[in-house]
Amino acid sequence: MPKPKVGIFSLTCCEGCQLEILNCEDELLDILGAIDLVSFGMAQSNNLDIDLDIAFVEGTVVQRSEVAILKKIRDRSKLLVAIGACATNGGVAAIDYDKDREELKRIVYGEAGDFIPSITPAALHEHVKVDFALQGCPIEKHQFINAIGYLLHGDLPLLPEYPVCTECKRKENECVLVQHNIPCMGPITSAGCDARCPSHYLGCDGCFGPVDEANVAMEYSIMKEKGMADDEISRMMQVFAAKSPIIKGQFKGD
Amino acid sequence: MKIVKLPKNKTNDFIEHLQSFGEVHAPQKKGKKSCAFQPVTDPSKVLIGEEGFLRTILPLKKYFHKPVDTLLKFSPKTGFEDAYEEEGNKVIFGVHSCDIHAILSLDRVFSGKYVDTYYFRRRKKVAIIGISCVPDDLCYCQSMGTSFVEEGFDLFLSDVGDGYLVKVGTSLGDDMVSSAGDMMTGYGDSDINEYKRRINEFPSLFKTKVDEADLPAILDMEYKSEIWEEMGNRCFNCGICSMVCPTCFCFDVNDEVCLDGETGERKRCWDSCLFKSHAMVAGGHNFRESRADRFKHRFLHKHQAFMGDFGRPSCVGCGRCTQDCPADIHFVGMVKRIKDDITCVHSGEEEK
Structure with a gap:
């Protein structure tokens, strides 16, 4: 059986979840042995825009261009997994999602802000279908590794449903x-x-x-x-x- | 029954002596204000009767029914193998009467039609040394009939002021005192008088009392009471009461798959009937959909259903659930309201 093609992507965020994946030091070789990692911006060059079995996406959607990026990832992926608080629930970037963007831009950036195409911050599920989410700020690496194991076996991961x-x-x-x-x-x-x-x-x-x-x-x-x-x-x-x-x-x- | 006396100034020596029967565990400070059963390295750190350290965070079930337990390892090539790693003998020192009753309750549950080997292979390795205690405001073992224990201990120590009268419950317990040499002494008239005085005084020390008589029937009548909705609104379904309860035994079993997608481990971990997932079945149907349903279920199982199965409620009155509830739910208060307060609890159905 060919190894599943996997991409790891980032929208607006601190990229701490990608970093946490790199932080799986003891397991990285096993992970790379189990999957075909075709896109991982933080860790490799020559990333390919090809059809994927699994896309992991971190970050909040805060610009119009990111909506298009996200939709393209969704279109070419069998499974889309939100990773981290930003992708799942909006995260820090979405705290003031109800405030007027133009006013916020002026407060933060002054006149330079006029050129920033900021839109109402959104979690991934507000723009595309999300198959499941790994939570946390950042994600927990054991949950990421566990999820890969379940997916390779053909199941969705079992995640705790209690507090x-x-x-x-x-x-x-x-x-x-x-x-x-x-x-x-x-x-x-x-x-x-x-x-x-x-x-x-x-x-x-x-x-x-x-x-x-x-x-x-x-x-x-x-x-x-x-x-x-x-x-x-x-x-x-x-x-x-x-x-x-x-x-x-x-x-x-x- | 054989009874000897352990003078208090020999207690630490005796705890040290017990190490020859297994790794001694006893209540010791955990965190900043709490205590927990932990391995003893220094007997002077053992907490016996110190104010504010009456109940351990977790009860004894953590030794036989582990919070998370790997049951087996599986692989398509080799099948499955037991993941149990042989554990040495343990001696658990300083167990209160309520917690001993709780173990007897778990023994009944896990020795039913299908004996739980995972539980009993650890249980049989543990010796239990009970000790008398003085109730605090949350204790109500007196009301639950668990303030005194006749079985379930190898030794039971009852405080008589300058020492403990030690009741020997098993032949292992007899070995423990027989080999203790001059740590143990005989007891005299004054010890007998003090023992009786304390036994007689004991019931009057309880500030929290509840009358469980006829509660199963009343719970039946109050099945549709508004109290369940009210409690459902209050309860977090956080699971704390189940985790700290010495008689809650529910568990969930899951397989974790390794990165090769084939091999893995089967684990079981403590579960709670308060979780939405507990009564969820294939297709998403849930037998206990609402928080109120789940709260009621747990309460009824403790005080009614268990009674039907085993002849007594499963609650032993240790007070852990009330002490640790983040939503400030007072479980004895609940019993009292349902049982006694005819003004605020009713069936929710019109009288015919």
Whole structure:
């Protein structure tokens, strides 16, 4: 059986997810042995624009040209996988997606901003069909490697459908929220990171995006009880996931 | 039953002595404010009865029913092989009565029609040394009938002030005290009097009490109560209560495939009936679609369904779920509301 043709692409973002793939140092040779990596901007030249079995795409769509790039990738790929918070839920670039772009450009770039073709920031699913997403800011490399294994076997990967709290307690961590009153998004955030932040006494900041059926209202009232102001909670919940269907519309007038 | 006395100034020596029967694990500080069963390297670090360190974060199930356990490795060329790596004997010191009852509960569950070898091959390697305790505000083992234990321990230590009266529960326990030499002493009248005084005083120390009598029937009547919707709105379905519960045993089994797309591992990990995926079947149908349904299911299983299967509720009153719930759900309060408060709970159906 020929090796599946795979491309790794980047839209507007910090490119940390591509970097995390390169960070799979011990497994890189096995990965390259298992797939035919025809496009990977950060790691190789001579990238080919050919039909793909799997496309991994990171980043937020913030320019008109990126819509066209994304649609072309979609058209020539059997599977399109969103990787990271930006591609999945809009990420940092989409925090203020409801604000007037022209005004934002003037504030940030002054007159030079007139020439930037900025459009309303969007997660990939707002422009094309996304087959599944690997979450996180950045993605977790074990999930990436796992996903490749599942795909080579002909399955979609099994990803946790429960919140960070479960992973946190499986590690027998002390609860930062209950025991230490540290604001934590663990109860409403998808697991997959092995409770990376709470394991170090930092509240989860929700980079894996809201878990299915996240109880946002309850999280909001618990954060209020912990002494956070309304706008702080609103920012906390939107940093990584403003365009997630669960968060979108909860804080802005759309 | 053989009973001897362990003077408190010999406790550390005895813990050291137990190392000859297996790796000793006991409650020790974990994190900044909590404790957990961990291997003992220095007996003076073992926490027995220190204020604020009453309950470990995870109960004993973590030893026999691991949070994540690799069951087998598979390959198309060689078939599958057991992934179990032989573990040495362990002695778990400082287990409270409620947690011993919880293990007995898990033993019943995993020894049903299909005996769970993954559980019992670890379980049989573990000796249990129980110890008496003083309840805090969240303890309600007295109400659940688990504040006293007759079986399930190799030794059980009851505090009598200057020492512990040590009840010997098994022949292994007998070996432990017989080989302890002059660490163990006889006990006298004053020890018997103090033991009885504490036993008699014990029930009055509980601030949290709940009457479970007739609860299964009342839960049936309140199956359509508005309380479930209210709790469904509050609950995160985060799974913490299930993870920390000493009697929650549900697990999920998944295969992880390696980069060759062929070989891999089968793993099982702790699951919770509060997760949407728990009752999801092929085609996307879900037997417990809403958060309220799932909350109710967990509660009913603890206090009603388990009663039908095993003759007692599976809750042992340890208080972990209430202590750790990020949504501040008070599980004893729930029982009280359903049981007693006729003003705020009703069936949701019109009276005929």
